[in-house]
Amino acid sequence: MRFAGKVAAVTGAARGLGETIARRLASEGASVVVADIDGAGAAAVATSIEADRGRALAFEMDVTDAAAARDMVNAAVEAFGSLDILVNNAAVFGATSHVLEIDGDAWDRTMQVNLKGPFLCSQAAIGQMREQSSGGSIVFVSSLSGVVAHEHQADYNASKHGVIGLARCIAQDCREWGIRSNVVAPTGMVGTEMMAANDPVNVAPYAAQTAFARLATTDEVASAALFLAGEEASFITGTTLMVDGGVHAMQPSARQLSEGAERFMSRPDQS
């Protein structure tokens, strides 16, 4: 029960990684605000957490709306008495087009959700954490795409690079209030809608780049997020924890790529 007595808000928690992080925080004692633009999905997750004897509050909100971000923080305080942890997880995948074909509106939308959203939610949370004078922890979900380039992902990758810069600047500006700010940067995760949209044949070469020829599970990424959120990481701030099976650190060999793709395709669940 690492998070007993703590209050956390997780954005984009109606499904995917955000849902796993919210469930894991609640199972370790935190009271959790399950925030998402999908109100029904958030309500279902909160109800299910409560059925498992956790404490949760569903909150429908758009992270791009500054007033909604403030309302989310106020809702946490009203329901549970404080806000100690914010996980900025909500994001959209972006235009998936060649850099020459991304129009300005699509670029703006990706930046609004993926970069301005975490900025607004953090601003609202920091105000509350500062008032509480007991510190706080902010965890941003970036991506492998936050440290390397991927084909036809200029808007998404630029937003995820930006998230790392934002997290570092918050770590710097808020250090005197005992607020830590860190990033978890996963590679592709099995069982998420972002990945389910892809044909396994196209995912295989990608999985083959990892040391283990597979994708991450949302639990593996949530474990890293919970570590950064909690007291075990009390001397860690401004850092980016890669949960990418080593991809950013290693140059794959031709043998690794071909054998890894075969191994990936041979597993029935393609995990």
Ligand SMILES: NC(=O)c1ccc[n+]([C@@H]2O[C@H](COP(=O)([O-])OP(=O)(O)OC[C@H]3O[C@@H](n4cnc5c(N)ncnc54)[C@H](O)[C@@H]3O)[C@@H](O)[C@H]2O)c1
């Ligand atoms: N899925 C992957 O393979 C992968 C890989 C690397 C990084 N990531 C990152 O992990 C995080 C979670 O990814 P996922 O795969 O679980 O995504 P997902 O698409 O399954 O879930 C995203 C959630 O965010 C919510 N959301 C979207 N826009 C919102 C808004 N404006 N306001 C509030 N909520 C909003 C959605 O309703 C959804 O519930 C994201 O930051 C993503 O960039 C994902």
